[in-house]
Amino acid sequence: MYPYTLYPSLQWPLIASLHTVPFYASLLSSIVLYRLSPLHPLAKVPGPRLHKISKLWSVWICWKGRQHTEFKAMHDKYGPVVRTGPNEISVIDPTAVNAILGAGGLPKGKSWNRALNTDALDEYDEILVKNGLQLVEGMQANSHGEVDLTAWFNYFSFDFMADFVFGGGSDLLQKGRDEKGILELLDHHMITRLSHTVVFLSRNRIPGVTESTLKMRKFASEWVQNRLKMGAQMKDLWYHLTNEAEKETQPLITEVAADALLAIVAGADTTSVALTNFFWLILSNPEHYKLVQQEIDTVYGEADATDLSKHSELKYTSACLNEALRLLPPGLTGGPRQVPKGGRSISGHFLPEGTQVYVPLYVIHRNPQCFFPNTNDFVPSRWLKSEEGRIHDTKSFLAFSAGPANCVGRKLARQEMFMKFEFSFGREFDWEHWPETMRDFMTTSRGPLKVIARSK
Numbered sequence: 001m002y003p004y005t006l007y008p009s010l011q012w013p014l015i016a017s018l019h020t021v022p023f024y025a026s027l028l029s030s031i032v033l034y035r036l037s038p039l040h041p042l043a044k045v046p047g048p049r050l051h052k053i054s055k056l057w058s059v060w061i062c063w064k065g066r067q068h069t070e071f072k073a074m075h076d077k078y079g080p081v082v083r084t085g086p087n088e089i090s091v092i093d094p095t096a097v098n099a100i101l102g103a104g105g106l107p108k109g110k111s112w113n114r115a116l117n118t119d120a121l122d123e124y125d126e127i128l129v130k131n132g133l134q135l136v137e138g139m140q141a142n143s144h145g146e147v148d149l150t151a152w153f154n155y156f157s158f159d160f161m162a163d164f165v166f167g168g169g170s171d172l173l174q175k176g177r178d179e180k181g182i183l184e185l186l187d188h189h190m191i192t193r194l195s196h197t198v199v200f201l202s203r204n205r206i207p208g209v210t211e212s213t214l215k216m217r218k219f220a221s222e223w224v225q226n227r228l229k230m231g232a233q234m235k236d237l238w239y240h241l242t243n244e245a246e247k248e249t250q251p252l253i254t255e256v257a258a259d260a261l262l263a264i265v266a267g268a269d270t271t272s273v274a275l276t277n278f279f280w281l282i283l284s285n286p287e288h289y290k291l292v293q294q295e296i297d298t299v300y301g302e303a304d305a306t307d308l309s310k311h312s313e314l315k316y317t318s319a320c321l322n323e324a325l326r327l328l329p330p331g332l333t334g335g336p337r338q339v340p341k342g343g344r345s346i347s348g349h350f351l352p353e354g355t356q357v358y359v360p361l362y363v364i365h366r367n368p369q370c371f372f373p374n375t376n377d378f379v380p381s382r383w384l385k386s387e388e389g390r391i392h393d394t395k396s397f398l399a400f401s402a403g404p405a406n407c408v409g410r411k412l413a414r415q416e417m418f419m420k421f422e423f424s425f426g427r428e429f430d431w432e433h434w435p436e437t438m439r440d441f442m443t444t445s446r447g448p449l450k451v452i453a454r455s456k
């Protein structure tokens with residue numbers, strides 16, 4: 001009796017698996033064979049076998065935050081168009097940028113609902129000055145030792161975005177620390193958004209990520225409730241998104257909340273990363289740092305440091321910012337576009353409907369066909385004057401993306417990035433290896449950047 005009473009529950013799965021294993025094995029091998037075969041529509045696009053077979057490898061790379069360096073290595077080996085997944089390609093061919101990102105190019109999926117109009121963008125000066133001054137004060141108060149630029153720029157850009165979007169609600173600069181862990185949450189939220197890389201990485205199945213999404217929603221709902229209670233104290237982004245001036249045409253509150261959260265996520269981290277990268281690059285290249293300081297001293301002299309109208313005169317500083325955004329764009333890879341119905345021809349390859357197409361920013365910015373010579377070096381002068389033999393293809397400068405889905409906050413971001421301060425690297429700080437702390441998680445996650453700060 002013993003074997004029959006104990007084993008039936010095990011027997012059936014065993015028998016079932018004896019039947020299903022060969023079925024799944026043959027299904028899997030036919031999928032693999034098809035993906036590698038000349039019959040696959042992307043057969044002619046070169047790329048590593050592992051990537052052609054499955055997205056699993058890419059997911060692992062994304063998870064480790066190494067997508068940008070992996071894409072660079074693949075393009076170095078296989079050329080301007082690479083098959084990076086079974087139905088996914090990456091393109092760094094400058095002649096294809098418009099066909100992918102430009103008007104009439106490939107659609108992006110869910111996008112920003114209402115474009116930020118110029119009215120909304122023209123009224124942020126006051127908020128910028130307030131947060132700029134708080135940043136300077138906060139750093140001064142900590143200037144007895146080293147300060148971590150990564151953390152302070154995070155506080156600054158987050159407080160600024162909270163003011164800009166909801167008319168207030170964050171006091172990281174005042175406190176000088178992130179008590180509620182909101183920045184860490186934002187990082188987790190970025191990882192959640194990474195789930196676009198593979199369909200089956202559904203949010204609900206990643207422990208920790210689900211929790212952080214829920215917490216993020218909770219924070220967002222608190223901000224929304226506060227803002228609704230407070231009413232319009234100033235013309236913040238919420239005011240413009242809800243058309244508070246024209247009450248009859250108000251959109252749905254859930255839509256507005258989604259846009260407001262998107263603006264915070266899209267604007268806070270990117271600006272902070274851009275600022276940290278900029279300072280790392282100019283501090284590592286002291287000759288440029290000196291020129292930036294000289295320019296700021298000349299343009300501002302005794303003038304009020306909060307006069308933002310003078311920013312347009314800071315030509316060299318602006319060239320350094322562009323060069324920093326070129327070498328280290330905050331979104332190192334950027335999101336994919338999808339080929340619509342009917343398919344498209346891109347860079348000499350016919351791509352069927354549904355193909356995911358990347359234009360990896362870090363890699364295209366380092367393509368000698370776009371920027372030459374000294375492609376991988378920090379050369380701000382390339383933004384100031386043309387020279388014989390120099391290639392400077394600004395259409396391939398995609399730090400803010402391009403075409404209809406480009407960054408709505410680019411003008412705002414540029415204003416945010418000018419600042420009057422004097423820094424040097426912390427004495428014990430291993431500045432040369434700092435870029436190795438970078439991870440490509442939608443925007444760049446990075447380690448502390450320790451500097452000694454003195455106000456000017």
Ligand code: HEM
Nearest residue numbers: 111112266267270271274330335399400401407408409413
């Ligand atoms: C240096 C700073 C910034 C950089 C490098 C940057 C970069 C980008 C890029 C590359 C995109 C396109 C993403 C894609 O095509 O998948 C984008 C979109 C966007 N950015 Fe920025 N951005 C910055 C600052 C800001 C700021 C300050 C705001 C504030 C409003 C903002 C708001 C947005 C919005 C709303 C989108 C559209 C998102 C969407 O439709 O999905 N960005 N940004």
